Amino acid sequence: MLLKSLKTLLFFISFLVLIPSANAKVWQVTAQDSLQNILNETQAGDQVKLLPGKYLGNFIINQSIELSGTDATLDAQGKGHGLLINAENVTIDSLRIINWGDNLTDQNAAIYSDKNSNGIIIKNCHLEGDTFGIWLQGGEHNQILNNTIIGNDQMRSADRGNGIQISNMKHTEVRGNDISKTRDGLYVISSTNNVLAQNTVHDLRYGIHYMYSYYNKILNNYAYNTRAGYAMMNSRYLEIRGNVTENSHDYGFLINFIIHSNFEDNVIKNVWTPADKKVLGRDGKGLFIYNSGYSTLRNNHIEHAEIGIHLTAGSEGIKISGNTFIDNQVQVKYVSNKLQEWSQEINGVHEGNYWSNYQGWDMDGDGKGDVPFEPNDGIDKLFWKYPEAKFLMDSPAVLLLRWVQQQFPVLKSPGVKDSYPLMKPNLIKSNTIKSDLVNSKELRQSVSYE
Structure with missing residues (x-):
């Protein structure tokens, strides 16, 4: 009896739903x-x-x-x-x-x-x-x-x-x-x-x-000719995957107070502040991570930025591995006095990141460098604190200070360390890459974002 009444009710509901379309x-x-x-x-x-x-x-x-x-x-x-x-x-x-x-x-x-x-x-x-x-x-x-x-x-x-x-x-x-x-x-x-x-x-x-x-x-979104390809602020539980940004002035990705999020398989290329817009401290950042944490940053490609990745303002608890950093003027800017390990153990296998300026070797052929990669030293931090002194970066005195720091590790200040640097870049799964389009002459023309 209950089943029959339910069927009758469903019939009348269906009839009422169909009335508007029948009279449309x-x-x-x-x-x-x-x-x-x-x-x-x-x-x-x-x-x-x-x-x-x-x-x-x-x-x-x-x-x-x-x-x-x-x-x-x-x-x-x-x-x-x-x-x-x-x-x-x-x-x-x-x-x-x-x-x-x-x-x-x-x-x-x-x-x-x-x-x-x-x-x-x-x-x-x-x-x-x-x-x-x-x-x-x-x-x-x-x-x-x-x-x-x-x-x-x-x-x-x-x-x-x-x-x-x-x-x-x-x-x-x-x-x-x-x-x-x-x-x-x-x-x-x-x-x-x-x-x-x-x-x-x-x-x-x-x-x-x-x-x-x-x-x-x-x-799988695609951004080009912007001040920032993607600006993510005050949000959480985001899945940011397969996106591309090219030809940005200030940021590929601006990550501000983002927590409990996954950032994977994204491509960032050509983040460079034009000379006529340069002011002290304004550098093109592939990834700028500010006051963010407890997220995953994996298998992303960052190429040809003034700063590949910049972490500051208490950004911590981020699992970083499998990323590719190619030909960035400064690969990493990490403002903190804590040691950060930028490799992870995934399914029992250690995985670091690929660095185009890594000069180590792989004697056992496991695809990982035998010597850890440390992208920054005390001299870098000195230039971050006093950017007006950048013109001294390649001077003989600074090169000598870097050599002394390498020979006497006790003088090193804490920073980023990748204990398992990759010898080859990871392949990106994004289906959004359109580099040939963006590198064309018409898309490189200057655009007003101000």
Whole structure:
């Protein structure tokens, strides 16, 4: 009897769910029609299809509908939001939105939703304007897929909006988007259990910027021509894997107060502050780790940075192994008086890191150097404390001091030690590497990030 009643209940629930789709209407709209009037008349489940043309105004969606277009452009005429979503389960597909407002205080965006931001899908859209591209706030189970967002690089970086901003969101997927010339590409704040994957972010300030967000995955993204490829701050339980950053001015990855996170299989190349932007202490850092700890840093590739990796402000408890450091002007800058062992025992096998300037040997052929690698000495620390003395770095007196320190280890100050340095670099599993593109002439041109 109970089973029969349950089946009856399920039948009526299914019937009620199917009613909106059974009564759904398809609206064919031209640029001569009043799009807002049609949106006001729609019911849940309707499809609104825009025919080619330009639709002027600021449009509001109050029903769970699908809005799509074929060569259709929404022109907000320089004010407000291009499209304001006030309903759940809305799909926006293949629209071009331009010329929305430039008021950052009002959070002007091409597509904006801060109410009932649940089940929203935004895909295949082209957005071009001064401030925020997509802003979603306070919801879950959303998808932002395969959109192109272009900001205005004639404005100061601080005066632009972010390409995609999600705030207080859960279970949201941001995948396959191309974002350029905005302030930051992807900005995530106070959000949990989201996935950012296979996005391309370039010619902006920070490629991907995280604040106060837990249990997120940042996978196989690609950043180039930035001040910082990735800026991760005040977050925990992050999986940061398979990402690439190239041609950054200040940081490949900026890691600030990140704990209990995994940082693996990432590629960082060409982090160098341009000569015309140089000030004392501003050096391009492949990895800058500040006040962070209790995480794993494994199998990453850091190449051609002014400083390969810089740890400071109490960063400790980080398991570091399997990483590759190639041709960085300074491989490691570690500001502390504690000894740090940068190798790990994994499944009974000791693993260190690969250092392009390691001059040891491997007599037993096990793939690991027989002599530990110590990237820094007391002389390095002296130059860190007094950077204005860098011009003396290769002077005969300094070379003599380094030699004396090597001959008399008792004079060494504590620092980083890799007891099992690798003789060959590790292979990277990332499927995002596009070095040939980034090394092309057109992508090496100077870009304004200020």
